[in-house]
Amino acid sequence: MYLTTIDEQEYGIKPMNCIGHIQIFKQSGKSYRDLPLKYYEYGVVHRHEKSGVLHGLLRVREFTQDDAHIFCTPEQIADEVIDIVEFVDSVMKLFGFEYTMEIATKPEKAIGEDAVWDLATQGLKTALTENNLPFTIDEGGGAFYGPKIDVKITDAIGRKWQCGTIQVDFNLPERFGVEYVAEDNTRKQPVMIHRAILGSFERFIGILTEHYAGEFPLFLAPTQVIFVPISESHVAYAKELKKELMKIEIDSEIFNKNDSLNKRVRNAEKQRVPYVVIVGDEEVEHKTVAIRNRRKKEQYNLSFEEFMVELSQQLNEGKI
Known part of the structure; x- marks a missing residue:
């Protein structure tokens, strides 16, 4: 003592x-x-x-x-x-x-x-x-x-x-x-x-x-989603999505600094977050998201509502 x-x-x-x-x-x-x-x-x-x-x-x-x-x-x-x-x-x-x-x-x-x-x-x-x-x-x-x-x-x-x-x-x-x-x-x-x-x-x-090795599952990750808008015109949509994710207790960030798209995607990948989400013209128009699932090493597109369901299911996996 x-x-x-x-x-x-x-x-x-x-x-x-x-x-x-x-x-x-x-x-x-x-x-x-x-x-x-x-x-x-x-x-x-x-x-x-x-x-x-x-x-x-x-x-x-x-x-x-x-x-x-x-x-x-x-x-x-x-x-x-x-x-x-x-x-x-x-x-x-x-x-x-x-x-x-x-x-x-x-x-x-x-x-x-x-x-x-x-x-x-x-x-x-x-x-x-x-x-x-x-x-x-x-x-x-x-x-x-x-x-x-x-x-x-x-x-x-x-x-x-x-x-x-x-x-x-x-x-x-x-x-x-x-x-x-x-x-x-x-x-x-x-x-x-x-x-x-x-x-x-x-x-x-x-x-x-x-x-x-820093690759935490979704329910443990400090930041769970990073949005990467292709251009400044897509930032508003990314902010709208971020606000919706807060309602289901998902922590997200928006990488919209004045860097090239590839650099921002690389920087997002280095954070080892479960999801990197690209948003551009097509995503804004159809209310979808282009997903890079880093845990499954897969890329795919979903409606934002489907993405919310996927995130909620993974959050529930962290409950006892």
């Missing part, structure tokens, strides 16, 4: 989001009927990594993660982990990643009862088995506070990076006095499941950029 002193008071820069979610949980009394209870945020956290291991976007000292914490009973662990694993699998398939799952089990020094550890570990195995997902076992590799599943993505050059994680935690609920009223009216401690699907956004974006 990074520590600093201001006005004789010591401060630490936030290394995790867990404690904040615990404080939210404790703001009011909770019953077994409230569980499972889930909190989620895009949280900025910090790690005091040694300078020698820092590596571009892939290992940094400050990063943002899709951090969620699920408070549940031990009996609910398996069902919750199954839901998370299904989510992980759908996200990895969406991006076309190869990935592996690794279950890390109880280390020699650990807290919590063996029976609860066994229940939690079996819950992790059940979740992966029921989803037909192969996994390896890291015997004794779990955290002292509970077993975990690490999601390891294979990058463009074959390296494996730990991104997502599912961790069962018996420690923090005990340390911070987290309780709920059980069905028998006694007070019990919930289990806390830490869940990140992408993990560090910075690391994931770095891996993703190399994976696609």
Whole structure:
């Protein structure tokens, strides 16, 4: 953790989001009927990594993660982990990643009862088995506070990076006095499941950029369409099309600088956008577009309405 002193008071820069979610949980009394209870945020956290291991976007000292914490009973662990694993699998398939799952089990020094550890570990195995997902076992590799599943993505050059994680935690609920009223009216401690699907956004974006070599699918591309009007008289039509694309949340640009048509087309191609659209007299007259689909390496003409349908369909491919 990074520590600093201001006005004789010591401060630490936030290394995790867990404690904040615990404080939210404790703001009011909770019953077994409230569980499972889930909190989620895009949280900025910090790690005091040694300078020698820092590596571009892939290992940094400050990063943002899709951090969620699920408070549940031990009996609910398996069902919750199954839901998370299904989510992980759908996200990895969406991006076309190869990935592996690794279950890390109880280390020699650990807290919590063996029976609860066994229940939690079996819950992790059940979740992966029921989803037909192969996994390896890291015997004794779990955290002292509970077993975990690490999601390891294979990058463009074959390296494996730990991104997502599912961790069962018996420690923090005990340390911070987290309780709920059980069905028998006694007070019990919930289990806390830490869940990140992408993990560090910075690391994931770095891996993703190399994976696609900058040729992002439409639903990810920063700019999705570039219009290249043949002459100044066609710019108004290009602006009209750009305005229509904004209505379906497509980001586009118009390349109408005072350069030759070939140069503007080359510059558009260098941006690696999914679509380069040429507009000239024929397109203006018939309300069509001349398309260069860079992902399929094809050229064709469509009415603008047909083009809108094609774009919408590709946007929907990016939804889970």
